[in-house]
Amino acid sequence: METLLVLLYFSVLLLLCSYGVHRAHLVWLCTRHRKKLKAAEHAVVVPEDELPSVTIQLPLYNEATVVARLLDAAARTDYPLDRLEIQVLDDSSDETRQIAAAKVEEMRARGIDAVYVRRPNRVGYKAGALDYGLSRAKGQLIAIFDADFIPQPGFLRQVVGHFRERDVGMVQTRWGHINRNDSLLTSVQALMLDGHHLVENRARFGAGCMFNFSGTGGIWRVDAISDAGGWQHDTLTEDLDLSYRAQLAGWRFVYRPDVLTPAELPEDMSAFRAQQFRWAKGTVQTARKLLRRVMRTKLSGTQRFEAFFHLTPHFAYPLMTLLSVLLLPALILMPATDVKSMLIIDLPLCIGATGSLATFYALAEHAQGRSPWAAMRRLPALIALGAGLAPHLTRAVWEGLRSMSGEFIRTPKRGITAGRYKQAAQLPLAEIGLTLISAASVVAAFETGHWFALPFAALFMLGYGYVSTLVVTEQLSRRRDTEAVRAPVESGETLVDGAAETASVARAA
Numbered sequence: 001m002e003t004l005l006v007l008l009y010f011s012v013l014l015l016l017c018s019y020g021v022h023r024a025h026l027v028w029l030c031t032r033h034r035k036k037l038k039a040a041e042h043a044v045v046v047p048e049d050e051l052p053s054v055t056i057q058l059p060l061y062n063e064a065t066v067v068a069r070l071l072d073a074a075a076r077t078d079y080p081l082d083r084l085e086i087q088v089l090d091d092s093s094d095e096t097r098q099i100a101a102a103k104v105e106e107m108r109a110r111g112i113d114a115v116y117v118r119r120p121n122r123v124g125y126k127a128g129a130l131d132y133g134l135s136r137a138k139g140q141l142i143a144i145f146d147a148d149f150i151p152q153p154g155f156l157r158q159v160v161g162h163f164r165e166r167d168v169g170m171v172q173t174r175w176g177h178i179n180r181n182d183s184l185l186t187s188v189q190a191l192m193l194d195g196h197h198l199v200e201n202r203a204r205f206g207a208g209c210m211f212n213f214s215g216t217g218g219i220w221r222v223d224a225i226s227d228a229g230g231w232q233h234d235t236l237t238e239d240l241d242l243s244y245r246a247q248l249a250g251w252r253f254v255y256r257p258d259v260l261t262p263a264e265l266p267e268d269m270s271a272f273r274a275q276q277f278r279w280a281k282g283t284v285q286t287a288r289k290l291l292r293r294v295m296r297t298k299l300s301g302t303q304r305f306e307a308f309f310h311l312t313p314h315f316a317y318p319l320m321t322l323l324s325v326l327l328l329p330a331l332i333l334m335p336a337t338d339v340k341s342m343l344i345i346d347l348p349l350c351i352g353a354t355g356s357l358a359t360f361y362a363l364a365e366h367a368q369g370r371s372p373w374a375a376m377r378r379l380p381a382l383i384a385l386g387a388g389l390a391p392h393l394t395r396a397v398w399e400g401l402r403s404m405s406g407e408f409i410r411t412p413k414r415g416i417t418a419g420r421y422k423q424a425a426q427l428p429l430a431e432i433g434l435t436l437i438s439a440a441s442v443v444a445a446f447e448t449g450h451w452f453a454l455p456f457a458a459l460f461m462l463g464y465g466y467v468s469t470l471v472v473t474e475q476l477s478r479r480r481d482t483e484a485v486r487a488p489v490e491s492g493e494t495l496v497d498g499a500a501e502t503a504s505v506a507r508a509a
Contacts (some may be wrong), residue, residue, distance in 0.1 A: 002333050009326045012319050019316045020356035022309045026203040027359050030367075033206030040205070041258040044161025052163060053083040054156055054219070055139030059129045060090045060100060061122075063147035066264070067096050070147050071103040075112060078153040085138045086114040089129040091122045113138075124233035125408030126215075131231040139222070146216040148264040150178070155261065159219055162254045169224030169251025170243070172201065173217050173259035179267065185470075186265045188382050189272065191361055191375060193265075198257055198367040199360055200310075205255035209306040210294075212243035213253075217261040224251045234404045235289060237282030244290050244307075248297055257367070269470035270478075276389055277396045278408065280314040284400025287311040314400075317393040324387065324438055324460045331444040331453060357383065384459045388467030391430040427475070431468035438464055 030037070046052075056074055060067060074086050086107065090100050100116060107114035119132050134142065141163060145151045159171045174197045180190040197214075204211040213220070215238075225231070228246035235241045247253060266272040294307045358379060362372035399406070438461035445454040 005326070005329055005333060009323075009330050012323050012326060016316060016319050016323065019309070019313065023199075023356040023360040026199050027356075027363050029203035029207045030199060030363060033203070037202050037206045037257075040254065041256065043158045044164060046157075046161045046164065048080065051080060051083055051157075052141055052160055053085075053139045054079065054141045054143055054160065055085040055087055055133075055137040056143045056145065056151070057087045057089055057130060057133050057137070058145055058147070059126050059133075060088065060092055060096055060147055061126075062092045062094045062096055064092075064094060064096045064099060066147050067099050068103060069150060070145065071100065071107070073150045073152075074145070075103075075107050075110070075114075076153045077151065077156060079156045081111055081113065083139075084113060084156075086112060087133045087137060088114065088116045089133045090116065090118055091125075091129055124231075127231040127233035127238035130238075134222070134225065134231065137222070141219055141221055142225070143219040144216055145261070146263075149175075149216050150262045152261060155259065156219075158259050159256060162256075163221055165252075167250070167252045168221065168254055169228075169246050170213050170218060170220050171254045171256060172211070172213055173255075173261055174198070174201075174257045175214065175217055176260045176262040177265050178262045179265055182265075182267060184381055185269060185272065185385075186267060188378055188385050189265045191364065191378050191382055194364040194368065195361050198364040201255045202257055202367070204306055204310070205253070207302060207306070208300075209303045210244060210247045210310070211253060211255065212240045212310075215239035217263070221251075224249075227251070235282050235285035236278050236406055236408060237286055240283060240311075241286045241289065244286065244294065244311075248290075248293065268474050269467060270474045273389065273392050273467070273471070276393060280317070280393045280396035281400040281406065283311060283314055284397050285404050288401070288404070314393055314397050317390040318397055320387060320390040321394050321434070324390070324434060324441070324464075327453065327457060327460070328437055328441045328444055331441060331448055331450050331457070354379070354383075380459060383456075384463035384466060386463070387460045388431060388463035388465075391434060391464075392428075392467075428468040428471045431464045431471075435461055435464040435468060 056077065058070060058074060063070070071086075071088065077084065077086075086104075088100050088104055090097060092100070097118075104114045104116040115136075117133055117136065119129065122128065124131065130144065141160060143151075143156065155173070159173065162168050162171050175193055177186070177190040177193070179186050181187060201211050203209075224246050225242065228242055228249050228251070230242075231238055232241060243253070266275055291308070291311050294311075295304055299307070358376060361375035361379065361382070365375040366372050438457055441457035442454065442461055445451070445457045
């Protein structure tokens with residue numbers, strides 16, 4: 001039994017450490033290609049009379065708290081009006097429709113070619129909306145911004161010059177975070193996304209490997225979208241899917257980390273988990289759809305290696321969940337005084353969990369002019385949050401393996417009205433159970449003298465406890481808000497809160 005446990009534990013740890021080694025490889029790629037990456041950080045100047053026509057697509061679904069901010073920002077775009085179109089692709093079912101339509105009329109009165117587009121149905125969710133808009137777009141290039149982003153006036157002029165090279169199909173820019181310092185949750189999210197943009201994207205771009213359009217804050221050549229087969233909605237990550245199909249068709253992508261588009265991070269754990277669930281499930285679906293094709297295409301070994309890890313990162317979450325369960329019996333059955341036990345359990349756990357993560361996120365902070373020590377201070381919280389998300393994202397991986405497509409659940413935005421949209425969630429029973437198991441692991445590590453394992457058992461416990469506590473608190477708050485709205489209706493009183501809030505949002509717009 002002990003031998004079987006050690007083999008299983010070591011196998012899980014080895015697989016997890018392979019993802020850690022890959023993070024270290026990305027850091028090395030950034031260092032190796034730093035000159036190329038630095039050289040790419042400049043705008044290609046295009047004469048005014050040679051600027052291409054551009055359509056800015058703004059997909060919406062019930063975004064009353066942020067839609068006015070988005071459309072006002074888009075209207076400030078510094079670009080010739082005779083070569084600019086703004087498409088508002090609105091699938092909303094609430095007051096967003098009135099706010100967006102009024103803003104479009106304002107833009108048209110100012111001479112901006114803005115169009116308000118509604119579909120007869122919501123088939124394909126965001127991918128369906130983008131495809132519907134593309135069939136009506138006037139531009140040679142398509143820039144896309146989600147509702148929680150704030151496109152900057154100079155965005156188009158900074159990136160359109162790259163398309164003078166005929167093989168460039170897409171240019172992705174970096175995301176900024178307007179609420180980075182609002183809470184522990186948003187600060188850790190910001191660090192996670194900075195790692196993706198400033199290490200992963202830069203490393204893959206520098207090494208000539210495939211990377212992806214991030215769904216927003218980027219610009220496409222229409223011909224590249226068409227050549228790749230267009231927007232498809234058989235996965236929940238239509239951006240990743242199209243990116244790989246376009247690059248497999250021969251189109252080249254450019255990454256511009258120096259061009260920043262501010263955006264809003266989810267401030268509720270329930271909303272954050274829903275967003276991460278969609279990304280995890282969609283990435284697994286895209287791997288099912290395209291990974292075999294990628295491996296059979298004539299690519300270099302480095303390109304295949306990067307594509308594999310790019311399309312399979314979420315498989316680390318089932319492994320992390322299993323590791324946290326195996327840790328308790330491993331601590332009990334393996335004596336800490338035994339050198340073999342120290343090498344098998346404590347030291348690999350310590351190095352594998354922190355070494356590559358530390359260098360990965362320190363580089364992300366350094367790349368944007370921040371102190372690498374800022375990443376070190378948030379690293380324990382990041383590890384704990386990753387562990388806390390593991391059970392939920394394990395289910396996402398399983399669903400992605402079982403089925404394609406699925407419901408596209410939007411991420412609620414705070415915007416100008418806190419609490420206007422709240423994400424529903426099931427009670428985190430798995431997280432609560434794993435909190436108790438991890439608490440037992442903390443006690444076991446202390447009692448048996450596994451001092452290296454003790455902090456990681458504690459991080460598992462804190463991560464599961466943090467996530468489950470926030471989700472329960474948020475869902476209780478959501479239930480109270482629902483009952484408060486329902487009570488006047490059940491008592492026969494006139495319900496005015498919703499109308500008042502709608503009017504408040506409209507006035508703010």
